[in-house]
Each structure stands twice: as C-alpha cells, then as structure tokens.
Amino acid sequence: EVQLVESGGGLVQPGGSLRLSCAASGFTFSNYWMTWVRQAPGKGLEWVASIKRDGSEQYYVDSMKGRFTISRDNARNSLYLQMNNLRAEDTAMYYCAKEEEAAAGLLDNWGQGTLVTVSS
Amino acid sequence: DVVMTQSPLSLPVTLGQPASISCRSSRSLVYIDGKTYLNWFQQRPGQSPRRLIYYVSNRDSGVPDRFSGSGSGTDFTLEISRVEAEDIGVYYCMQGTHWPLTFGGGTKVEIK
Numbered sequence: 001e002v003q004l005v006e007s008g009g010g011l012v013q014p015g016g017s018l019r020l021s022c023a024a025s026g027f028t029f030s031n032y033w034m035t036w037v038r039q040a041p042g043k044g045l046e047w048v049a050s051i052k053r054d055g056s057e058q059y060y061v062d063s064m065k066g067r068f069t070i071s072r073d074n075a076r077n078s079l080y081l082q083m084n085n086l087r088a089e090d091t092a093m094y095y096c097a098k099e100e101e102a103a104a105g106l107l108d109n110w111g112q113g114t115l116v117t118v119s120s
Numbered sequence: 121d122v123v124m125t126q127s128p129l130s131l132p133v134t135l136g137q138p139a140s141i142s143c144r145s146s147r148s149l150v151y152i153d154g155k156t157y158l159n160w161f162q163q164r165p166g167q168s169p170r171r172l173i174y175y176v177s178n179r180d181s182g183v184p185d186r187f188s189g190s191g192s193g194t195d196f197t198l199e200i201s202r203v204e205a206e207d208i209g210v211y212y213c214m215q216g217t218h219w220p221l222t223f224g225g226g227t228k229v230e231i232k
Contacts (some may be wrong), residue, residue, distance in 0.1 A: 035221075037169075045161070045169060045212055047221040061220045095168060105157040105216015108180070110168045 002026040002109040004096050009114030015082030018088050020114055022079040023087040030054070030074035033099035033106060036081050038092040048094070049081065059104070086118045122147050122215050126224035132232040139200040139222045141227045143213035148193050150217070157216035160189055163226075164209040172211075173198065205231070 008020040022034070036048040049060045049070040058070050069082040080097050093115050097107040123146040133139045149156045160173040171180050173189035183186060186201040200207055208231060213224040 044226045045214070045223040047214075047223065049218070050221070067219050081213075090212075103157075103216070105214075105221055106159060106171075106174055107161075107169075108171055108174070110170065112168050116206075 002098060004098060004109060004111035006094065006096055006111045006114035009094065009116045011119065012085060012115045014118055016115060016118070017082070017084045018086065019081065020081040020094055020096075020116070022081075024045060024077045024079065024096075024098070027098065029072075029077040033101075033104040034070075034072060034079045034099045035099055035104055036070060036079075037095045037097055037107070037110075038090075039090045039095070039113075040089075043092075046092075050099065051079070053101070055077060064119050083116070086116075086119055088118050090116060091118045095108050121220055122149075122218045122222050124213055124222050124224035126211075126213055126227050128227060131224070131227055131229045132228060133200075133203045134232050135205060136202050139203050139207075139229060141211055141213075141229075142200045143191075143196045143198070143224050145194045145196075145215055147218065147229055149215050150193065156192065158189075158191070158196050159214045159216065160187075161212045161214060162207075162209055163212065164206075167209075169212065200229075203229070 003025045005023045035050040051058045051070045071080045093113040094110045095113045098109040101104045125144045129141045158176045161169040163169045177189045210226045
C-alpha cells in the first residue's frame, strides 16, 4: 500500500524558512516523479513543484521559483520542500503526491498534508 | 498558463439523482504522446484529495462505477450517475499536459 507522510510544518514568522519532508513507502520511490501541492485555508488546490525520478529536473510555479526548492533522497525514500523568505500568503496545507514513472501530472496518491502558518 | 474553468461552483443535488460537472481548459490538453492528461479529484470534508479519474475517462481502483469522465481537447465532464451521501465534497479537475500544472477552481457538491 502506498503511504506518504508529510512532516515539518508549523508556525513561522514572515521572512523565515521551513523544510518540509515527505516519507514514502509501499512503492519503489526512485522510479516515480513526485509533486508538492498546497491548499490555502478555505481555498482550492495549487500545484507547487515537481521533481523527476532521479532529481535531474525540477519544475516550479513561477510565484515560488527562487524561494522554494524541491529535492529528493532516493536512498531515504524521502521528498523535501525547502521554503525560504516565507510570506503570509504561503500559509497553507502542503501535500506531497506520487506521480507516474514517466511523467508528472497524474498525482495518483496523496499524503495527509502538513500545515504551514506564516504569521508574526 | 493553462486556465481550467469549472462550472458550476456549487452543485446542490438530490440523493439518487445524477450530477454533472464541467471543466474547460484554455488550451488543448492533448500531449505529444497522444495522451490527454486530464484528472478529476474528490476532496471530502477534512480529507486529502483523492484521484477519481485520469486520462479523461479512466477510473481509479476502488472508485465506484457511478463516476465517469468524458471529453476531449478542451472540454471535459465528470458525471455521477446517482449521487450518494458519501459523494459530498469538492471536486477538482486538473491538467498535467502543460507546465505549470493547473487545477480548476473546484465544484462543491452538496445535498439539497
């Protein structure tokens, strides 16, 4: 059974940093693209970033490019999202999602999410 | 960016009756590999999103057959043949053909 468990969320001041983690199990992690999606309170879903199986390609939404970095450690079956210079509008639930082997854009399994609150 | 427009925003339904959600994209979602990366997700209250449909019309394992997806190019539809109480929640379409990946704004399905 595919399991994705996010962690690392919390309360952070504007301008601060956080590193989110997603622990994967139940599938061969290194064979799949992975994606982060976020959801602001009471709002819809917003794609954040995706990363290729071997980490050689990363894609970001423009508004987060330069502030957020997606990475992975295939030896640890883990996905990460480093978030810097956080703003109030980054407050959201952050989900990691498993993709397909050959491409992103299918998000077939999701974690339970980790909540990030940016506030002074 | 590809804009995904869902309608209606809110869909009051009667249990046992059909329901239909429309999703329109601002560009064709047919990729160079010939596949159309159009997904539908369900988000029940207080839960993570769950994929229901991928490649326009393929139902995920465990998804009841009362859910069906159809469409092509830029126009897509999610249909529920007979709404049940467990179907209450917000439904999102999402395109995975073009970067950045984009979601529709969501359709809230609620009981009349």
